[in-house]
Amino acid sequence: MKSFIIFLFLVFPVEAFRPTLLLGNLIERTCKQTPFYDLCIWSLKSNPESCNADVKKLAQIMVDSLKTKATDTLDLIDELLEDGLALDPAMRRALTSCAERYNVIIRADVPEITEALKTGNYKFAEKGTNDAAIEANSCEMEFPGKSPLTDMNKVVHDVSVVAASIVKIILNS
Amino acid sequence: MADRNPFLPVSSSDGFNPTGTQVNRRKLIKQLLTIFVGLLAVGLFAALLIGNNGSDNAHVNENEHGSLASSTSKKPESLRPVSRGPAAGVSEKSNRPFANVDGNLPWNNSMLSWQRTAFHFQPEKNWMNDPNGPLFYKGWYHFFYQYNPNAAVWGDIVWGHAVSKDLIHWLHLPLAMVADQWYDKNGVWTGSATILPDGKVVMLYTGSTAEAVQVQNLAYPADHSDPLLVHWVKYHGNPVLVPPPGIDEKDFRDPTTAWLTSEGKWRITIGSKINKTGIALVYDTKDFINYEQLDGVLHAVPGTGMWECVDFFPVSKTEENGLDTSVNGPGVKHVVKVSLDDDRHDYYAVGTYHEKNSTWIPDQHEIDVGIGIRYDYGIYYAAKTFYDQNKNRRVLWGWIGESDSEAADKQKGWASVQSIPRTILFDKKTGTHLVQWPVEEIDSLRLNSNEFNQVTIQAGSVVPLDIGPATQLDIIAKFEIDKEALEKTTGSNLTFSCSTSGGAAERGALGPFGLLVLADESLSEQTPVYFHIAKGSDGNLKTFFCNDQSRSSEASEVNKQIYGSIIPVLKGENLSLRILVDHSIIESFAQGGRTVITSRVYPTKAIYGAAKVFLFNNATDASVTASLKIWQMNSAFIRPYPNDKKS
Numbered sequence: 092m093k094s095f096i097i098f099l100f101l102v103f104p105v106e107a108f109r110p111t112l113l114l115g116n117l118i119e120r121t122c123k124q125t126p127f128y129d130l131c132i133w134s135l136k137s138n139p140e141s142c143n144a145d146v147k148k149l150a151q152i153m154v155d156s157l158k159t160k161a162t163d164t165l166d167l168i169d170e171l172l173e174d175g176l177a178l179d180p181a182m183r184r185a186l187t188s189c190a191e192r193y194n195v196i197i198r199a200d201v202p203e204i205t206e207a208l209k210t211g212n213y214k215f216a217e218k219g220t221n222d223a224a225i226e227a228n229s230c231e232m233e234f235p236g237k238s239p240l241t242d243m244n245k246v247v248h249d250v251s252v253v254a255a256s257i258v259k260i261i262l263n264s
Numbered sequence: 265m266a267d268r269n270p271f272l273p274v275s276s277s278d279g280f281n282p283t284g285t286q287v288n289r290r291k292l293i294k295q296l297l298t299i300f301v302g303l304l305a306v307g308l309f310a311a312l313l314i315g316n317n318g319s320d321n322a323h324v325n326e327n328e329h330g331s332l333a334s335s336t337s338k339k340p341e342s343l344r345p346v347s348r349g350p351a352a353g354v355s356e357k358s359n360r361p362f363a364n365v366d367g368n369l370p371w372n373n374s375m376l377s378w379q380r381t382a383f384h385f386q387p388e389k390n391w392m393n394d395p396n397g398p399l400f401y402k403g404w405y406h407f408f409y410q411y412n413p414n415a416a417v418w419g420d421i422v423w424g425h426a427v428s429k430d431l432i433h434w435l436h437l438p439l440a441m442v443a444d445q446w447y448d449k450n451g452v453w454t455g456s457a458t459i460l461p462d463g464k465v466v467m468l469y470t471g472s473t474a475e476a477v478q479v480q481n482l483a484y485p486a487d488h489s490d491p492l493l494v495h496w497v498k499y500h501g502n503p504v505l506v507p508p509p510g511i512d513e514k515d516f517r518d519p520t521t522a523w524l525t526s527e528g529k530w531r532i533t534i535g536s537k538i539n540k541t542g543i544a545l546v547y548d549t550k551d552f553i554n555y556e557q558l559d560g561v562l563h564a565v566p567g568t569g570m571w572e573c574v575d576f577f578p579v580s581k582t583e584e585n586g587l588d589t590s591v592n593g594p595g596v597k598h599v600v601k602v603s604l605d606d607d608r609h610d611y612y613a614v615g616t617y618h619e620k621n622s623t624w625i626p627d628q629h630e631i632d633v634g635i636g637i638r639y640d641y642g643i644y645y646a647a648k649t650f651y652d653q654n655k656n657r658r659v660l661w662g663w664i665g666e667s668d669s670e671a672a673d674k675q676k677g678w679a680s681v682q683s684i685p686r687t688i689l690f691d692k693k694t695g696t697h698l699v700q701w702p703v704e705e706i707d708s709l710r711l712n713s714n715e716f717n718q719v720t721i722q723a724g725s726v727v728p729l730d731i732g733p734a735t736q737l738d739i740i741a742k743f744e745i746d747k748e749a750l751e752k753t754t755g756s757n758l759t760f761s762c763s764t765s766g767g768a769a770e771r772g773a774l775g776p777f778g779l780l781v782l783a784d785e786s787l788s789e790q791t792p793v794y795f796h797i798a799k800g801s802d803g804n805l806k807t808f809f810c811n812d813q814s815r816s817s818e819a820s821e822v823n824k825q826i827y828g829s830i831i832p833v834l835k836g837e838n839l840s841l842r843i844l845v846d847h848s849i850i851e852s853f854a855q856g857g858r859t860v861i862t863s864r865v866y867p868t869k870a871i872y873g874a875a876k877v878f879l880f881n882n883a884t885d886a887s888v889t890a891s892l893k894i895w896q897m898n899s900a901f902i903r904p905y906p907n908d909k910k911s
Contacts, residue, residue: 094295195671203417210450210472211514215418222670229821
């Protein structure tokens with residue numbers, strides 16, 4: 092009997108990691124309509140506000156994630172520019188250009204998207220999220236050789252694409 | 265004694281029996297092992313379930329402006345360069361990694377400053393979108409517009425203002441309205457003007473309230489004797505309309521110009537949606553302050569989504585002039601136009617207005633509004649007409665956004681232009697279309713011209729046109745395709761569409777042929793504006809009109825799509841084209857404006873003196889004869905209203 096009870100106690104938390112049980116179907120349904128399901132689930136799940144959130148809130152959570160990732164990337168770029176890594180002029184040029192693009196993501200795209208979501212003018216949210224993906228992509232392309240930002244650019248790009256997909260869902264609903 | 269059945273629960277409820285410790289310990293270990301294996305099994309099962317959910321489909325979302333989602337793979341992989349072109353079909357010719365020139369971004373200041381237009385309306389800097397409240401008053405054309413005073417992206421929206429004597433030479437005035445009330449704190453959005461019989465002006469516009477609810481507000485000039493209408497007053501009792509029951513508080517915006525009903529009331533329509541059906545709500549008012557919502561809607565089309573910037577106006581079936589918005593009667597048709605939020609395109613349809621129950625019925629349901637004809641097959645949105653009582657015409661404004669990156673917009677300090685205002689008339693020949701044509705005042709910008717008569721362009725050739733500078737042009741051209749080839753060519757069942765074709769480089773029997781604008785000497789950058797004739801297996805000819813942006817620039821972060829549409833060409837009609845080239849904007853009109861395409865292009869080489877114009881014919885079976893006249897266009901010198909003269 093005792094080990095059966097212990098068994099049950101240990102099983103429940105494991106069962107809980109199946110997303111459908113804890114977080115409901117909306118997140119799953121929403122993420123299925125984005126091209127990066129895992130990233131979408133993870134980004135939304137890791138934010139406690141996603142519990143009981145509607146699609147508009149999920150979009151905003153994704154945008155918050157975009158801002159965080161973009162800020163992290165910009166911090167890294169600044170670090171690299173301070174380091175000796177920027178000795179190569181081509182590398183320095185690429186990093187400076189990337190810094191500019193990430194500035195645009197954080198200071199232009201994110202506020203545009205946020206205001207659009209808040210006021211219900213969703214096409215501008217779509218525009219801003221699409222642009223963030225382009226900026227991340229363009230940054231990656233700046234590097235003539237190996238890019239020190241590949242992983243982070245990919246994350247920012249993919250998060251933007253997921254956000255754009257969620258906005259598209261709102262537009263189509 | 266060893267317990268022969270280790271899976272049975274321990275008999276004693278509170279732990280081990282101290283005397284049988286050794287045996288009990290082994291029992292315990294076995295039980296723990298069992299639990300552990302059990303947990304492992306459950307864990308694996310759960311992992312399998314999660315894994316399954318992830319891999320089966322996430323369907324890739326195809327964005328109207330090209331798919332940015334390039335893969336569904338879960339492995340981190342290096343980014344493949346993705347341009348803004350469509351996901352399939354067009355070869356990514358210009359997709360080489362872009363060589364960095366001086367400056368932080370691929371754009372240097374020379375390229376960016378070239379992009380600014382010379383004779384299209386745009387504010388001195390920052391972001392603009394929808395045209396608002398256009399009107400003619402006391403000798404001046406007025407133009408208001410959605411404006412962000414703080415950045416080159418949408419946000420913090422207020423009303424900009426400019427005036428002109430001729431719809432071409434504009435003078436900037438101070439902002440007409442800012443977000444200084446609770447009922448428009450989150451945005452002073454789009455609206456329309458109505459001129460009352462006594463000549464006074466009222467403006468209805470949408471405000472996004474402090475709670476982000478969309479409401480309609482009334483405003484009027486502070487001083488009706490000021491021809492410049494510099495100062496505006498908001499009605500103290502705003503808002504005059506709030507979202508009605510059943511309408512979402514974020515689906516209620518862009519009130520139209522009002523028209524008089526036979527009962528002497530004013531009537532307006534406001535776009536909205538119910539689920540996925542786009543609708544136009546109708547309201548009557550006597551004073552623009554109190555309204556009664558009519559039962560039903562002016563019109564609704566399922567599947568079209570939110571209707572933004574609804575426009576509703578009469579056109580004459582027979583006359584070549586415009587009609588005041590209140591006109592009705594025999595010989596008059598009514599047009600409903602909507603801007604679809606879902607795909608960012610403007611659609612219209614011609615039909616009949618039934619005033620009694622305030623409904624409108626399209627002449628042809630297959631091309632109902634939202635699913636049929638577009639004002640413009642390029643980048644063009646939020647269009648709005650007004651009746652110009654000065655010249656008895658209906659004039660159309662349209663917002664032309666950017667199709668480059670926001671980083672480039674930020675670097676150059678501005679984003680968006682307006683189209684050249686167009687007169688709009690019912691197309692008597694087709695009965696289904698409207699024809700749009702740049703207002704005649706634009707002819708005043710024409711400087712010297714070059715004429716080319718009966719130039720034969722052989723199949724598969726390019727003819728340079730020596731005209732000098734080629735970034736500010738007005739081109740009028742006629743094309744004739746070899747009649748014999750038209751008849752001899754065997755038709756086929758293949759369907760053609762501009763956007764899924766290979767662009768101007770994809771050769772067909774009877775096309776493409778037309779002009780290459782903003783092209784450099786080596787044609788490494790070029791924007792073809794052209795016709796493509798397709799012959800069906802039944803022998804019938806279909807003509808298409810396209811703009812091909814795929815090689816318009818070597819930069820990768822710009823739109824590379826091919827825009828266009830089928831265009832009705834009637835018996836006996838020659839193919840005709842008018843193209844306005846003004847730096848980074850190209851407006852092209854086919855068949856007198858029956859089909860129009862506006863493109864934004866951002867060449868890196870084909871700029872300033874390096875930009876050229878060519879005739880081309882990429883058909884395989886036919887030669888083409890072209891006659892054209894090309895004018896150099898002067899700047900419109902759009903600038904702030906001189907301070908010493910302002911009231």
